[in-house]
Amino acid sequence: MNENKFIQLLKKGDEKAFETLYNEYASKIYGLLRSYLKEDEIEDALQDVYVRIYRGIKGFKQRSKLSTWIYKITVNTAKNYLKKQKKNYLSLDFNLEKNKFTSKENVEKDVFDEIDYEFILNSIEKLPPLDKTIIKLRDIEGLSYYEISKIIDKPVGTVKSRLHYSRKKLQKIIEEDQNEGNG
Known part of the structure; x- marks a missing residue:
């Protein structure tokens, strides 16, 4: 399914589309949140990200790719948590399925x-x-x-x-x- 059709299903509140979105992005969002937050904050932040996606998808204007919009929400959510907590503790743990890190340069x-x-x-x-x-x-x-x-x-x-x-x-x-x- 192309991205435009997928976004339209999300905008209509299609449950299977949201399930697909979750399955596609959960590990990526989780990994990005781990770049900013402590372990005990990640689950709450993850839920906040999905709530913001759910509430904001109808207003998504498609000026960028869906993934870019989701990553932006994730980074902003993490920054909000840091502001609330007034902490600068950061930890990073990539939850990836790749066997090698390779640079494109x-x-x-x-x-x-x-x-x-x-x-x-x-x-x-x-x-x-x-x-x-x-x-x-x-x-x-x-x-x-x-x-x-x-x-x-x-x-x-x-x-x-x-x-x-x-x-x-x-x-x-x-x-x-x-x-x-x-x-």
Whole structure:
């Protein structure tokens, strides 16, 4: 089914469409929320995300892809939780089915191809929150620069430069972690 038909079913309140949406996005939303929130806040935030999707779908104007709109709701929900809690505790744990983390940029590709996936996830956890989010959305979720810019409210140029510097930071962390492991 194409995205337009799917969105129309969601707008009509079709129960099966919402079930499909849940099945399609639950792990992605959960993983993104984990980039921002503590474990005990995630379930409540996840429910809030789905309530906001349910309430807001009729007003969705389709100026972006459905996934971009959902990620934007997720990031905004997480930010609201952080504001409410007045905490900056962040933890990141990717709940993904991939076996490798690979960069789309050739500069980092060779390094990433040779390193254990779990090792990289542990290294990503050491990055600042925005860097974690950008790397996750671009390199793991495969979103475009434009989609990421809409999700994090930054211009496309900023997303590109942040991604570049985030990857460089990650590469340095990986090299340091490898040296610690070998030394």
